[in-house]
Amino acid sequence: MLVPVVLVGYGASVGGAAAAALGLAAVTAACRVLLRRSERNASRPRPEAAGEDRAHPAHGVGTGARGQTGGAFGHPPGE
DSSP states (O other): OHHHHHHHHTTOOHHHHHHHHHHHHHHHHHHHHHHHHHHHHHHSOOOOOTTOOTTSOSSOTTOOTTSOOOOGGGOOTTO
16 A cells, blocks of 8 residues: 555654554445445345335425425525
8 A cells, every 4th residue: 555655754653654554444445345235235126115106205306394495595596
């Protein structure tokens, strides 16, 4: 890994550079696991929820938390 070499080159201790390398390796491993899990779940077809009405979604696009369609602070868009 290049990061520990650069850290030591800029005056960091070897122990600190080793700790940084271990931390980066752990984060990289965790990201790989999460990415593989995400890819595996994305390849599976989603089962349709029982009783779900696709014509009337629970939250429409462009509506606020209480179903308002206004712009910022309740004003109509463009004001």
